[in-house]
Amino acid sequence: MPIYDIDYETMPREGLEAIQLRRLQTTIERIYATVPFYKETYDKAGIKPSDIKSLDDLRRLPFTTKQDLRDNYPYRMFAVPMDQVVRIHASSGTTGKPTVVGYTKRDINTWADLMARSFAAAGATAGDIIHNAWGYGLFTGGLGAHYGAERLGASVIPVSGGNTKRQITIMQDFKPTILCGTPSYILHLAEVALEMGVDFKDLSFRSGIFGAEPWTERMRRELEAKLNLKAVDIYGLSEVMGPGVSVECVEEQKGLHVAEDHFIVEIVDPDTLEPVSPGDPGELVFTTITKEAFPVIRYRTKDITSLNPVPCTCGRTHMRMNKPSGRTDDMLIIRGVNVFPSQIESVLMESREVAPHYQLVVDRVDNLDTLTVKVEIDEASFSDDIKGLQAMEGEISHNIKEHLGVSAKVALVEPKTIERSQGKAVRVIDNRQF
């Protein structure tokens, strides 16, 4: 398969690392001068930009966390004045306030390049028609893929998420050859297609790029069998850029090549924060080295995975990361939406002084994630009026949708029926089989 940016993607490690160091030094110097958060943090740690003399020196720099981004909400982590920012995206935070990220013209350009690389890695060329079922909006999936598809020169169908039957009609009539979307939604779509009597063997798909939520090898087999295409994984997060931070190649389908000319990847032990032995699992950490508007240094993703330093047969020299296998925090990804139990708690507290005991139950029904929020009733909120109780359920459900953008069924339950372990409520039951 043709490689989109042959010079950078197949660069020998030595040259790649020299570029990384130069770009890292430039980034550190710039953020030290422009972002008060970094200057204060580095001053406190007694580090100057000029101390970064090798890639190993990166380890001397403190980590950046989602909490830091929240403390600097909305724009204080931006490293350029707003007149240079051309795009803003956001992802959900742990307490209702989203994490806001910005892009300069050059950042958008870089992102488009990296998404074009990703499509090429999945086997796409300028002749392809790309069906983009990621949501367009504050979420980075839709627009990120859109710009990358255009950059590649392919024809992009900006169908976005939802409206499944119409999507299937478009697939039949427009004959797209490359599919992208959230894997659980795509599996749901495949089932709806089956009900409509549509066989994917009669459609034109060759490859699919799936991401925005973790998925497994079992799901890959299911996607490939049901959709009659090659399925590759893509990874990204808005804090680092969006989709295209790393992607699998269709040749191997075994690990995601990190765009190392733009991001430095580390794996650390989430408890000691020390680097793990090569190949061992730990928390994935990224440093952006070309981003202008929103650079992050040693950003802790909370995703658990490992790196695979073995050179890939596809010819790319960029290191592969294995599929993320879990999280170090309690974040759930439900239909591509990030959900923290603490966000549900703040919604529940809107209408009362004290949050009731609650529990999130996540299931996968017909390949669609369902979220049920169980809420223990107490005597203060109890009345013998059924309509009132149902209205209470409806109101909570509405508020969750408003604040988190995810549909949830709310079920009132009897007091003290939510499981507690060592006195602490078990907040999440995830019954999904990935």
Added chain:
Amino acid sequence: MAEQISIFIENKEGRLAEVTAILRDAGVNIRALSLADTTDFGVLRLIVNDNDKATTALRDQGFTVGKTRVLAVEVNDEPGGLNQVLDPLSEQDVNVEYMYAFANPQCKNAIMIFRFDDLEKAKVVLAEQGIKVIDKEEISNL
């Protein structure tokens, strides 16, 4: 004026029997009962001979117990008996939120438990019509 206790119960097998067993063990007699339910939960409404005893026993077992003021109304056991109660109320715009019947072997008339949207007004209307409303003590002693 009568007082009803209400209990939140999830739609789970055997849950109703657990509630009635708690009342049995506490020596509480159920005089009237109605169960309103949705797909997930139900509200059990009870008239018992001893509200305090019933409430304490149920709370001890972790149930959410509420109290609601209702009217126990004597209804003539004849065709149109219920309309004698409902018609004047409806003329005065008093609405019934729910109602259920009461077992009363000592009386030849039926007794119905009513929850009205405007309880005070309902009392006045019923008194004007000379319809008998049974009070709390009477119910306990029935």
